Amino acid sequence: MHELAPPLTLEQGLRWLDLIGILAFAMSGALLGVRKRFDLFGVVVLGCVTAVGGGAIRDTLTGQTPPLFLRDETYLWMALLGAGLGFALGEGLARFERTLSVFDTVGLALFAASGAVGAINFGLGPLGVVFAGMLSGVGGGIVRDLIANEVPEVMYRRDQLYATAAAAGALVVVLLHPHVTSFQAQLGGALTI
Amino acid sequence: MHELAPPLTLEQGLRWLDLIGILAFAMSGALLGVRKRFDLFGVVVLGCVTAVGGGAIRDTLTGQTPPLFLRDETYLWMALLGAGLGFALGEGLARFERTLSVFDTVGLALFAASGAVGAINFGLGPLGVVFAGMLSGVGGGIVRDLIANEVPEVMYRRDQLYATAAAAGALVVVLLHPHVTSFQAQLGGALTI
Amino acid sequence: MHELAPPLTLEQGLRWLDLIGILAFAMSGALLGVRKRFDLFGVVVLGCVTAVGGGAIRDTLTGQTPPLFLRDETYLWMALLGAGLGFALGEGLARFERTLSVFDTVGLALFAASGAVGAINFGLGPLGVVFAGMLSGVGGGIVRDLIANEVPEVMYRRDQLYATAAAAGALVVVLLHPHVTSFQAQLGGALTI
Numbered sequence: 070m071h072e073l074a075p076p077l078t079l080e081q082g083l084r085w086l087d088l089i090g091i092l093a094f095a096m097s098g099a100l101l102g103v104r105k106r107f108d109l110f111g112v113v114v115l116g117c118v119t120a121v122g123g124g125a126i127r128d129t130l131t132g133q134t135p136p137l138f139l140r141d142e143t144y145l146w147m148a149l150l151g152a153g154l155g156f157a158l159g160e161g162l163a164r165f166e167r168t169l170s171v172f173d174t175v176g177l178a179l180f181a182a183s184g185a186v187g188a189i190n191f192g193l194g195p196l197g198v199v200f201a202g203m204l205s206g207v208g209g210g211i212v213r214d215l216i217a218n219e220v221p222e223v224m225y226r227r228d229q230l231y232a233t234a235a236a237a238g239a240l241v242v243v244l245l246h247p248h249v250t251s252f253q254a255q256l257g258g259a260l261t262i
Numbered sequence: 263m264h265e266l267a268p269p270l271t272l273e274q275g276l277r278w279l280d281l282i283g284i285l286a287f288a289m290s291g292a293l294l295g296v297r298k299r300f301d302l303f304g305v306v307v308l309g310c311v312t313a314v315g316g317g318a319i320r321d322t323l324t325g326q327t328p329p330l331f332l333r334d335e336t337y338l339w340m341a342l343l344g345a346g347l348g349f350a351l352g353e354g355l356a357r358f359e360r361t362l363s364v365f366d367t368v369g370l371a372l373f374a375a376s377g378a379v380g381a382i383n384f385g386l387g388p389l390g391v392v393f394a395g396m397l398s399g400v401g402g403g404i405v406r407d408l409i410a411n412e413v414p415e416v417m418y419r420r421d422q423l424y425a426t427a428a429a430a431g432a433l434v435v436v437l438l439h440p441h442v443t444s445f446q447a448q449l450g451g452a453l454t455i
Numbered sequence: 456m457h458e459l460a461p462p463l464t465l466e467q468g469l470r471w472l473d474l475i476g477i478l479a480f481a482m483s484g485a486l487l488g489v490r491k492r493f494d495l496f497g498v499v500v501l502g503c504v505t506a507v508g509g510g511a512i513r514d515t516l517t518g519q520t521p522p523l524f525l526r527d528e529t530y531l532w533m534a535l536l537g538a539g540l541g542f543a544l545g546e547g548l549a550r551f552e553r554t555l556s557v558f559d560t561v562g563l564a565l566f567a568a569s570g571a572v573g574a575i576n577f578g579l580g581p582l583g584v585v586f587a588g589m590l591s592g593v594g595g596g597i598v599r600d601l602i603a604n605e606v607p608e609v610m611y612r613r614d615q616l617y618a619t620a621a622a623a624g625a626l627v628v629v630l631l632h633p634h635v636t637s638f639q640a641q642l643g644g645a646l647t648i
Contacts (some may be wrong), residue, residue, distance in 0.1 A: 111417030
């Protein structure tokens with residue numbers, strides 16, 4: 070534990086990164102729901118589950134229950150906001166394909182990095198950190214695709230970019246960690262992606 | 263914690279509601295298994311997983327492991343009973359479509375309410391309570407549909423009724439809670455649905 | 456707790472059985488990924504998730520977080536090895552159908568037995584032990600099939616053999632347990648299958 074940054078700043082940083090990731094994933098989940106012609110309720114639920122899925126996996130695996138999104142109400146409000154935005158944009162989404170893909174990648178990077186930092190703080194070994202970071206990053210998307218009854222996108226060729234990026238990001242966090250503060254390491258991991 | 267009822271009575275009440283919900287969900291899972299032409303084993307497993315899925319999600323999210331259904335053997339026996347009944351009725355089920363739907367809704371209401379009460383006792387905030395209640399209510403059905411390789415029913419129009427009901431029930435529990443005992447609140451939540 | 460064997464030996468035994476099971480399941484997951492034409496990344500992820508899925512379910516249900524595969528790096532390396540082997544064999548796999556099926560059954564038996572032993576040590580009742588053992592055994596395969604968007608094989612006729620075997624193995628562990636050491640009971644459970 071080479072923790073140099075004051076805990077408050079680190080936690081605030083993690084929290085903001087997580088919240089942006091949640092917004093991004095909620096939109097991507099909601100938009101898949103729109104595409105699958107779910108009703109309002111289905112779209113919102115799919116958006117929320119996508120948004121909190123990665124973090125829920127991270128927290129459950131590291132034994133931090135209840136997961137953060139249940140302890141900090143802001144997370145669920147952010148997920149609702151993202152899902153609502155996704156539903157509102159709805160039909161006009163074809164135009165935003167590219168933006169969406171950027172959102173997805175941003176959410177993935179942020180979750181992978183915060184998952185990796187969480188795993189490091191928990192004392193896991195390097196391969197465990199990479200795996201936990203990767204699962205946190207791609208977990209929300211996998212849950213999203215399972216519920217929509219599709220083979221998870223991340224398993225196919227174009228998206229290998231994403232999962233590889235998640236692994237790479239988590240790996241960067243591992244490598245940087247002994248030398249810098251957690252927060253800087255996390256930023257580095259996210260930026261790499 | 264405005265807990266006025268004696269703990270034993272509350273727990274007994276929760277337990278009976280849970281057990282009835284488990285019976286209902288086990289039948290609904292078993293009947294989907296029959297429809298998908300699973301064999302006896304598949305039908306029983308699908309029934310049991312549907313029955314304990316909602317509670318398992320509730321307990322895992324609130325860190326109460328092992329989940330209740332593993333600590334109290336009655337739960338698994340009840341699930342086996344419901345799944346067995348579902349298998350036995352099997353072919354004759356077309357006639358019971360309506361009854362089934364009632365069973366489903368009853369199970370959903372009971373799990374949503376008990377999930378919400380659990381979340382309140384755990385000290386979660388209002389949105390977290392509604393979300394945890396809702397997930398507990400619809401979780402078993404989502405697991406059932408995922409395993410049967412179908413898009414979860416709850417995502418589609420007719421069934422938004424169910425999920426909305428689950429959310430409403432959990433919300434009622436939240437609103438009632440400061441004013442009445444947990445058990446009364448739970449009954450109120452379940453009856454609303 | 457009729458624990459006669461020295462803890463170290465028991466734990467070493469469990470660990471080796473688990474590692475062999477992980478290798479077997481990783482291969483079976485990777486080969487399904489190859490068949491579904493996933494790319495290298497998808498194949499490796501599917502193999503790893505299949506390999507650690509059963510144990511992750513077992514550890515999460517019994518509240519032992521983080522799960523063993525994150526605490527002991529050897530597990531993940533073994534999963535990577537199995538997945539890599541599966542990918543390398545890839546196209547030539549039609550020839551190994553029978554071997555694969557043996558691998559699957561071996562992995563299943565080992566996980567069911569180790570899940571049952573874990574549940575006994577945790578103080579669960581007999582039905583809970585059988586259920587936890589069975590879930591640990593078939594859990595990895597169910598996760599594998601869900602991600603590959605197929606109805607879990609275990610639900611269908613030929614494979615009821617597997618799930619029945621898992622239940623029988625776990626049952627043997629329960630029956631033997633009061634009379635012998637855990638490790639012997641586990642061996643007995645695995646051999647029955």
